[in-house]
Amino acid sequence: MTLLSLNDIPNPRDWPSTLGLDVPLDDLLITAAILGIAVAVAVLLHTLAFGLLRRANAHGHLGYGEPVFDAVRGPSRWLAVAIAISAVAERWPLIQPGWEAISDFLAPLILGWLALGFVRGASSAHERRMELLLEPMQMRSRKTRIEIFRRTASSLIIVITIALVLLGIPGVRQVGVTLMASAGLAALAIGAAAQPALKSLIAGIQMALTEPIRIGDMVKVDGTVGRIEQIRMTFVMIRVWDERVLVVPTGKFFEESFENWSRAGDRLTGVVMLNLDPIADVEAIRQAFLAYVQQHDLWDEREAKALVVDAYPESIALRLSMTAGDIGEAWDLRCAVREYMLQWLRENQPEALIRHRLEVEAANERGTEA
Numbered sequence: 001m002t003l004l005s006l007n008d009i010p011n012p013r014d015w016p017s018t019l020g021l022d023v024p025l026d027d028l029l030i031t032a033a034i035l036g037i038a039v040a041v042a043v044l045l046h047t048l049a050f051g052l053l054r055r056a057n058a059h060g061h062l063g064y065g066e067p068v069f070d071a072v073r074g075p076s077r078w079l080a081v082a083i084a085i086s087a088v089a090e091r092w093p094l095i096q097p098g099w100e101a102i103s104d105f106l107a108p109l110i111l112g113w114l115a116l117g118f119v120r121g122a123s124s125a126h127e128r129r130m131e132l133l134l135e136p137m138q139m140r141s142r143k144t145r146i147e148i149f150r151r152t153a154s155s156l157i158i159v160i161t162i163a164l165v166l167l168g169i170p171g172v173r174q175v176g177v178t179l180m181a182s183a184g185l186a187a188l189a190i191g192a193a194a195q196p197a198l199k200s201l202i203a204g205i206q207m208a209l210t211e212p213i214r215i216g217d218m219v220k221v222d223g224t225v226g227r228i229e230q231i232r233m234t235f236v237m238i239r240v241w242d243e244r245v246l247v248v249p250t251g252k253f254f255e256e257s258f259e260n261w262s263r264a265g266d267r268l269t270g271v272v273m274l275n276l277d278p279i280a281d282v283e284a285i286r287q288a289f290l291a292y293v294q295q296h297d298l299w300d301e302r303e304a305k306a307l308v309v310d311a312y313p314e315s316i317a318l319r320l321s322m323t324a325g326d327i328g329e330a331w332d333l334r335c336a337v338r339e340y341m342l343q344w345l346r347e348n349q350p351e352a353l354i355r356h357r358l359e360v361e362a363a364n365e366r367g368t369e370a
Contacts, residue, residue, distance in 0.1 A: 034088055042084035046077050067128065071121030075114035082110055105165045112161030116154055123150045144214040144231055148207060151233050207231065212253055213260060218327045220259035221248055261327055269303065270330040272320040272338045276345075280352030282308060282318065288344050289337065293322050298333040300325045315354050 050073060057066055082103065089099040123146045130142050213219060217228045219238065224246055226238035236253070238246040252258075261268060276285075286306035293304045302323040310317035320337060324330035345352050 035085065038084040038088045039081050042080040043077065046080040050076075067124035068118065068121035071117035071124070072114055075110060075117050079110050079114060082107065108161050108164035112157055112164075115157045115161075119150055119153045119157065123147075143216075144207075144211060147215060147231055148205070148233070152205065155233065205233075206254065207250055212263075217263065218261040220261065221246065221252070225261075267300070267302070267323065267325060268327050268330040269321050269323050270334040270337075272322075272334050272341070274318040274320065274341060274345075275315050275354055276318055276352045277354050278311070278314070278316055280316065280318075281349060282306075282316075284349065285318065285341070285345070285352070288348070289320050289341060292340050292344075293333075293337060296333060296336065298324050298329045298336070300329075 050069060053069060054066070057069070085099060086103065126146060127143055207213070213228055213231070213236065215228050215231055219226065219228060221238065224238070224240060226240040226246055228236060229239040229245070230237040231250075234250060236248045236250055238248060240246055274285075276282075289306050290304055293299050294301075300323050304322045306318060306320050308316055309319045320341065322330075322333055322337060324333045
């Protein structure tokens with residue numbers, strides 16, 4: 001085993017040349033110290049600035065700025081560090097070439113990250129403000145618009161950021177110029193292939209402007225009832241009662257008809273249909289229904305009716321209608337009324353329940369004569 005002597009250890013002043021750097025060690029140490037001080041000062045100023053902003057927000061001078069501060073805190077810190085390094089690079093030729101090469105694609109990334117954070121934080125702050133100032137229906141309308149515009153802005157920011165990063169790389173920039181020069185027929189082919197996606201994208205923007213549906217609306221699409229959970233640029237997610245998620249393209253809401261049960265409000269009239277025997281005492285059934293509904297906690301005291309809406313040779317259709325505060329309560333009230341009325345009919349008017357009858361008197365007479 002060979003031990004190194006002190007003479008075998010290279011002189012620290014020769015370490016840069018050992019690494020292939022033609023720079024004196026003193027210059028490297030000074031540069032590192034200046035960079036460290038600049039970065040530390042930038043982080044300190046950033047921390048102080050955000051502390052002052054949070055204090056001003058706590059005293060109510062900046063409104064609902066907390067979500068914005070949380071969203072931009074990370075990217076703004078890196079932006080402050082990048083600005084500090086750029087300031088040092090302008091006055092210190094040792095790091096200027098390397099920093100210029102890195103900053104060409106690093107700056108768009110940081111700015112894009114900052115823009116995404118600001119969009120996300122501003123939308124969250126606006127939603128928080130709406131929850132305190134607007135009615136539930138207005139809040140759902142605003143929330144839908146904010147969600148769609150937030151996703152649109154985020155998509156544009158990501159595309160622009162990637163484009164700026166690629167243009168900052170010389171080799172990729174040349175490839176991009178070449179592709180742009182020969183993009184005639186290729187652009188047409190890509191446009192034709194992407195027509196469904198573009199169609200859904202345009203439908204998403206149109207949905208934000210016209211609002212046929214909103215987040216939280218109860219809709220019926222292709223026979224399935226559910227609540228709008230998310231509205232994205234190309235599709236809508238609907239939560240069904242059994243926890244399934246129905247994914248529907250946004251274009252479907254403009255091309256085909258659907259039912260929006262909460263477009264004008266959450267209040268809904270629930271209906272229970274009873275098919276009864278024609279000999280049923282409708283007035284007694286009506287009084288039993290009204291007595292039950294009027295003492296039920298889910299009834300909002302707007303309307304309760306029992307009407308015979310149709311009659312057939314062997315049955316009548318009795319419609320029981322009742323109102324509730326929202327769609328969920330209307331569903332629960334309908335189920336409760338249906339269960340109660342069936343029990344009441346079994347106990348008080350069993351003859352009102354439909355039975356299939358066979359006329360056997362004539363047959364019996366023929367059998368007796370025979």
